[in-house]
Amino acid sequence: MTALSTAEMYLQDFHQRQPGVTSAAFGHLPARSASAHHASSYAVLSSLIADTDTPLTVLDLGCGDGHLLGLLAARQQPQLQLIGIDMSAAELAAARATLPPSVRLQQGRAQALDLASAAVDCLVSHMALMLMDDMEQVMREIRRVLRPGGQFAAIVGRTFLLGEVNDAFMDVFKPIANDALPPLRFGDRRAGSEAGWRELLDGGFAHVAFDDIDVPWSPTPHALWAALLDTYDIDRLDDVARQRLRQAFLDAVRCLQRADGTIATGWGSRLVRAQAA
Structure with a gap:
């Protein structure tokens, strides 16, 4: 592979230490849009792949x-025909251990895919493109x-x-991050907005569409903090800053606890869809 950027080296190290962390966070939580409910945000993408008897090649990037x-398998x-590409050897090893041999797995970067032109009918991606x-x-x-x-669906x-x-x-993260989090830019700012995605898709794609996909969750504050430890910016904090953030966060959300001790939250995502022109 081409030499990795600083951000890519961090992501590769993180997923070497914690393969499967994304599916652990999202795979068991229901997802909903304005028009439909799904078993998970992964199931949102799965539902877009036609159940057909005709040949169909799907790439999960x-x-x-x-x-x-x-x-899908x-x-x-x-x-x-299913193909999976990821730059993390540890993630691919975890995939290989559970997927049938018919699924083709490749290590690589999205900027230089080792695939022939016009080889794929559907390209899907889950919580990855905005980091690239x-x-x-x-x-x-x-x-x-x-x-x-x-x-294309992501x-x-x-x-x-x-x-x-x-x-x-x-409110509690930003001042701590300003003091203790080394600068590191992940991805392209345009991947965070619908207008940005329209710009990125301009020219090569048609029928661009968006749906807000909410992944609601009602954890206790301590359960939510445990999940936050597996996010990139909190992982990058040193131990002292992480402990400061933990206490400040638990104090800040105490007033949001319901009678059963949980808080209403979850993850906010977006479905981006388009058709290759």
């Missing part, structure tokens, strides 16, 4: 431990490997936490 590929569609460097090149590669009329981040908890977290 940034496939992680293969959770989405596993949902479980269909046992005879003509469904050189998004214009990523989108050129996505368009290159998709057949004309092929489907779940990307929209807001960190849902509801009042997000404001409470940001």
Whole structure:
């Protein structure tokens, strides 16, 4: 692979230490849009892949431990060819341990896909694209490997936490991050907005559409903090700053606890869909 950027080296190290962390966070929580409810945000993407007897090649870009590929493989569609690409060897090893041999797994970067042009009918991606460097090149590669009329669908981040908890977290996180978090830019700012995605998809894609996908969750404050430890910025804090943030966060959300001790929150994501022109 091409030499990795500082952000990519951090992401590779993180997923070497914690393979499967994304599916552990999202795979068991229901997801909902304005029009539908799904078993998970992975199931949102799975539902977009046609259940057909005709040949269909699907690429999961940034496939992680293969959770989405596993949902698709479980269909046992005879003509469904599945490909997963990720830059993390540890994630791919976890995927290989659970997926059937028919699923093709490759280590690589989205900026230089080792696939023939027009080889893919559907390209899906779950919580990965917004982290990638050189998004214009990523989108050129996505368009290159998709057949004309092929489907692009990605779940990307929209807001960190849902509801009042997000404001409470940001109020205590920002001053600590300003003091203790080394600068490191993940991805392209355009991947955080619908207008930005329209710009990234301009030219090579048509029929661009968006849906807000909420992943609601009602944890206790301590359970939520445990989940936050597996997010990139909190992982990057040193132990002293992390302990400061923990106490400040637990204090800040105490007033948001309900009678049963839980808080109403979750993860906010966006479904981006388009068709290769």
